[in-house]
Amino acid sequence: xxxxxxxxxxxxxxxxxxxxxxxxxxxxxxxxxxxxxxxxxxxxxxxxxxxxxxxxxxxxxxxxxxxxxxxxxxxxxxxxxxxxxxxxxxxxxxxxxxxxxxxxxxxxxxxxxxxxxxxxxxxxxxxxxxxxxxxxxxxxxxxxxxxxxxxxxxxxxxxxxxxxxxxxxxxxxxxxxxxxxxxxxxxxxxxxxxxxxxxxxxxxxxxxxxxxxxxxxxxxxxxxxxxxxxxxxxxxxxxxxxxxxxxxxxxxxxxxxxxxxxxxxxxxxxxxxxxxxxxxxxxxxxxxxxxxxxxxxxxxxxxxxxxxxxxxxxxxxxxxxxxxxxxxxxxxxxxxxxxxxxxxxxxxxxxxxxxxxxxxxxxxxxxxxxxxxxxxxxxxxxxxxxxxxxxxxxxxxxxxxxxxxxxxxxxxxxx
Amino acid sequence: xxxxxxxxxxxxxxxxxxxxxxxxxxxxxxxxxxxxxxxxxxxxxxxxxxxxxxxxxxxxxxxxxxxxxxxxxxxxxxxxxxxxxxxxxxxxxxxxxxxxxxxxxxxxxxxxxxxxxxxxxxxxxxxxxxxxxxxxxxxxxxxxxxxxxxxxxxxxxxxxxxxxxxxxxxxxxxxxxxxxxxxxxxxxxxxxxxxxxxxxxxxxxxxxxxxxxxxxxxxxxxxxxxxxxxxxxxxxxxxxxxxxxxxxxxxxxxxxxxxxxxxxxxxxxxxxxxxxxxxxxxxxxxxxxxxxxxxxxxxxxxxxxxxxxxxxxxxxxxxxxxxxxxxxxxxxxxxxxxxxxxxxxxxxxxxxxxxxxxxxxxxxxxxxxxxxxxxxxxxxxxxxxxxxxxxxxxxxxxxxxxxxxxxx
Numbered sequence: 001x002x003x004x005x006x007x008x009x010x011x012x013x014x015x016x017x018x019x020x021x022x023x024x025x026x027x028x029x030x031x032x033x034x035x036x037x038x039x040x041x042x043x044x045x046x047x048x049x050x051x052x053x054x055x056x057x058x059x060x061x062x063x064x065x066x067x068x069x070x071x072x073x074x075x076x077x078x079x080x081x082x083x084x085x086x087x088x089x090x091x092x093x094x095x096x097x098x099x100x101x102x103x104x105x106x107x108x109x110x111x112x113x114x115x116x117x118x119x120x121x122x123x124x125x126x127x128x129x130x131x132x133x134x135x136x137x138x139x140x141x142x143x144x145x146x147x148x149x150x151x152x153x154x155x156x157x158x159x160x161x162x163x164x165x166x167x168x169x170x171x172x173x174x175x176x177x178x179x180x181x182x183x184x185x186x187x188x189x190x191x192x193x194x195x196x197x198x199x200x201x202x203x204x205x206x207x208x209x210x211x212x213x214x215x216x217x218x219x220x221x222x223x224x225x226x227x228x229x230x231x232x233x234x235x236x237x238x239x240x241x242x243x244x245x246x247x248x249x250x251x252x253x254x255x256x257x258x259x260x261x262x263x264x265x266x267x268x269x270x271x272x273x274x275x276x277x278x279x280x281x282x283x284x285x286x287x288x289x290x291x292x293x294x295x296x297x298x299x300x301x302x303x304x305x306x307x308x309x310x311x312x313x314x315x316x317x318x319x320x321x322x323x324x325x326x327x328x329x330x331x332x333x334x335x336x337x338x339x340x341x342x343x344x345x346x347x348x349x350x351x352x353x354x355x356x357x358x359x360x361x362x363x364x365x366x367x368x369x370x371x372x373x374x375x376x377x378x379x380x381x382x383x384x385x386x387x388x389x390x391x392x393x394x395x396x397x398x399x400x401x402x403x404x405x406x407x408x409x410x411x412x413x414x415x
Numbered sequence: 416x417x418x419x420x421x422x423x424x425x426x427x428x429x430x431x432x433x434x435x436x437x438x439x440x441x442x443x444x445x446x447x448x449x450x451x452x453x454x455x456x457x458x459x460x461x462x463x464x465x466x467x468x469x470x471x472x473x474x475x476x477x478x479x480x481x482x483x484x485x486x487x488x489x490x491x492x493x494x495x496x497x498x499x500x501x502x503x504x505x506x507x508x509x510x511x512x513x514x515x516x517x518x519x520x521x522x523x524x525x526x527x528x529x530x531x532x533x534x535x536x537x538x539x540x541x542x543x544x545x546x547x548x549x550x551x552x553x554x555x556x557x558x559x560x561x562x563x564x565x566x567x568x569x570x571x572x573x574x575x576x577x578x579x580x581x582x583x584x585x586x587x588x589x590x591x592x593x594x595x596x597x598x599x600x601x602x603x604x605x606x607x608x609x610x611x612x613x614x615x616x617x618x619x620x621x622x623x624x625x626x627x628x629x630x631x632x633x634x635x636x637x638x639x640x641x642x643x644x645x646x647x648x649x650x651x652x653x654x655x656x657x658x659x660x661x662x663x664x665x666x667x668x669x670x671x672x673x674x675x676x677x678x679x680x681x682x683x684x685x686x687x688x689x690x691x692x693x694x695x696x697x698x699x700x701x702x703x704x705x706x707x708x709x710x711x712x713x714x715x716x717x718x719x720x721x722x723x724x725x726x727x728x729x730x731x732x733x734x735x736x737x738x739x740x741x742x743x744x745x746x747x748x749x750x751x752x753x754x755x756x757x758x759x760x761x762x763x764x765x766x767x768x769x770x771x772x773x774x775x776x777x778x779x780x781x782x783x784x785x786x787x788x789x790x791x792x793x794x795x796x797x798x799x800x801x802x803x804x805x806x807x808x809x810x811x812x813x814x815x816x817x818x819x820x821x822x823x
Contacts, residue, residue: 022455022456022784023783023784024779024782024783025779025780025783059421060421060422061421061424065701065702066702066769067424069700069701069702069769069770069772069773070427070768070769070772070773071427071772071776072427072429072430072772072773072775072776072777072779073773073776074700074701074773074776074777075701076701089780090776091428091430091776091779093428094425094427094428094776096425096426097424097425097427099425100421100424100425104421107421117714118711118712118713118714119714120714121713121714121715121739122710122711122714122716122717123717124739125670125714125715125716125717125737125738125739126717128669128670128737128739129670129717129718129737132669133567133568133669133670133737134567135563135566135567205419206419209419237566238563238566239562239563239565239566240559240562240563269503270499270502270503271487271495271499271502271503272496272499272500272502272503272504273503277496277499280552280556281495281496281552284552284555287555287556287559287560288556288559288560307559307563309555309559310555310558310559336504339504340503340504340506343504343505343506343528344503344506346506346525347506347508347524347525347528348506350457350458350459350525351457351459351523353457354455354457354459354784354786355783355784356783
């Protein structure tokens with residue numbers, strides 16, 4: 001059970017505090033409600049590039065990293081399709097340094113040509129390292145384009161192509177900052193060896209004077225239902241073939257989300273799960289296999305991916321997956337599989353309550369999702385799931401016409 | 416209300432001292448040492464069963480890795496499926512950890528499930544059978560993974576570096592190849608298990624919500640066997656190849672991997688603490704000189720770092736980065752420039768102060784919770800280190816002064 005208190009500043013900044021006196025540290029987590037889904041299709045990769053620019057200094061703080069390091073702390077950030085999240089940890093006695101720094105870059109980020117030029121290069125190198133130079137690294141470029149015709153999930157967070165990043169302008173940066181980096185579009189969570197009163201005082205002191213921004217109304221084009229299977233074969237300089245199957249799946253807040261989550265668990269969580277046990281260990285059709293859903297704010301994907309064993313064709317590998325998927329539609333999962341999942345949830349929940357940064361990030365995530373209380377009681381939604389619910393989501397989503405199938409084949413056959 | 420002056424940073428308070436809570440040490444009936452870190456409010460446990468034998472103790476390449484990984488794949492009474500079912504049913508997270516000088520099995524679980532899980536874990540440790548078909552699946556899987564890894568320049572560069580530093584046929588230096596895996600037999604794995612994963616070679620760590628019943632269960636299941644190890648005679652590394660520079664062509668050509676390294680010796684090297692600080696300044700954190708120069712000023716790379724990796728009997732200090740191929744030559748030039756700068760010019764006081772604070776702040780994480788403390792005390796029980804090494808490291812970081820560092 002994670003206890004927390006919440007208050008809202010006049011400018012709309014939501015602040016949550018979790019006190020844990022057993023640790024000498026404090027975690028400071030600031031989440032902005034903006035992700036790559038908020039980009040325009042001709043300027044993809046921008047939300048993530050902008051995250052990099054947030055470390056380039058602000059009006060009163062020239063060198064961002066120096067100060068947090070001098071305070072014995074560390075900071076970093078990540079961007080995904082739905083959100084951008086900045087976090088710091090430090091000795092609890094130096095918490096105010098984080099307030100000073102983070103409020104300054106929300107109030108007055110320095111936007112200048114040199115930082116933009118450098119970070120464009122850094123991000124292009126990141127693009128190469130994670131995507132272009134990585135075997136199967138372009139998977140989300142292909143799967144996204146196949147599965148999404150309309151919704152911005154079509155493009156991965158890193159961007160559609162390096163050129164979009166190289167073309168980013170100072171005007172784009174200013175506009176993005178003004179639109180999204182406002183107190184009313186953010187959630188701040190402090191966890192660790194702190195007091196509520198002190199956090200409240202520091203929040204008022206450092207964030208209180210930042211003016212609210214214009215409210216951003218998200219109005220994204222929604223994806224029409226898929227009606228026919230899509231297939232694609234890629235021939236690349238990769239050593240081992242691979243298969244990816246992506247089904248449209250429920251949004252994070254949709255009624256079917258929890259049952260679908262349990263379905264992916266039955267298939268591939270733990271070494272007793274069905275795909276691992278049957279297809280990898282017993283039939284030896286695969287040497288790697290996994291299944292998961294993306295759980296994004298708008299409807300996302302359920303993905304099955306694997307690498308077939310030596311000498312097994314992708315067609316045969318795909319057929320073996322369909323057998324397992326079809327079984328879920330025709331037969332109820334066993335009660336022992338459900339029980340196993342419920343034990344896992346209880347354990348996950350208990351272990352998730354460890355570590356200040358962990359708790360701060362989770363609180364911010366659930367508050368962003370709609371209600372920080374869910375950090376403690378979402379488990380109830382899972383505990384209600386029965387075998388029949390899993391069968392129903394299998395029947396609803398795991399159809400050929402709801403699926404995009406991608407094969408990776410090596411350009412040359414290995415000797 | 417007074418106008419807020421944002422130009423003045425809030426005062427920063429240094430970390431005074433870092434003291435690791437001393438663990439309780441017990442012995443099982445057969446003499447196995449149990450190191451207990453009883454801490455925390457959550458009803459969770461971590462168990463780690465460690466053996467002082469890893470790659471250094473192999474009679475054949477990759478056998479330590481295989482014998483440890485396959486512990487979970489069958490015992491005299493349970494097959495791999497049954498083991499997996501029990502572990503998953505009680506939500507136990509089992510890890511197998513082959514290392515340079517140790518092999519270990521870890522278990523995370525809720526305290527209430529320990530009683531159901533410990534018999535299975537003990538069975539894996541005491542009575543593995545290494546079924547032929549499980550070994551074959553393991554070999555196939557590893558060869559597949561190796562095929563993918565060998566297309567990546569960072570893997571290739573790393574392998575080449577350790578081969579050059581420690582000798583390509585030596586335990587610390589060799590890079591595993593498909594032939595190594597193919598040559599493994601069930602008897603090899605059994606031999607490694609019998610000779611090295613023995614009671615007299617074992618230390619058990621347990622942390623979290625430990626109680627007397629848990630300790631009793633440990634003694635019941637892991638305290639009754641008495642197996643003895645056969646000491647290994649391996650030479651761990653050969654002469655290295657100083658000043659060698661190797662260029663391997665990267666087929667895609669988008670990025671080039673750079674690794675520059677040297678042998679450093681083990682943590683017993685008297686320069687251990689000092690070098691750790693120099694390493695931080697050079698490339699050990701986000702604000703390091705290499706990051707500031709090569710990423711933040713020039714934009715040649717997404718990441719560049721310097722680190723010192725330790726085995727029990729040796730270690731190496733290396734710089735690594737992936738850079739745009741057209742920036743490779745310039746990056747090398749800048750790396751050498753930064754190294755030389757550290758050797759010839761004094762580190763200024765503000766930078767040193769920043770590194771000191773950063774480092775001590777970071778070390779607070781070492782005492783953040785039972786599992787972190789477990790990891791912090793582990794080397795003292797596994798590597799015959801003096802108890803004061805950690806304190807010396809903390810003291811050095813607190814008191815290190817500015818001086819030239821030319822030695823490396």
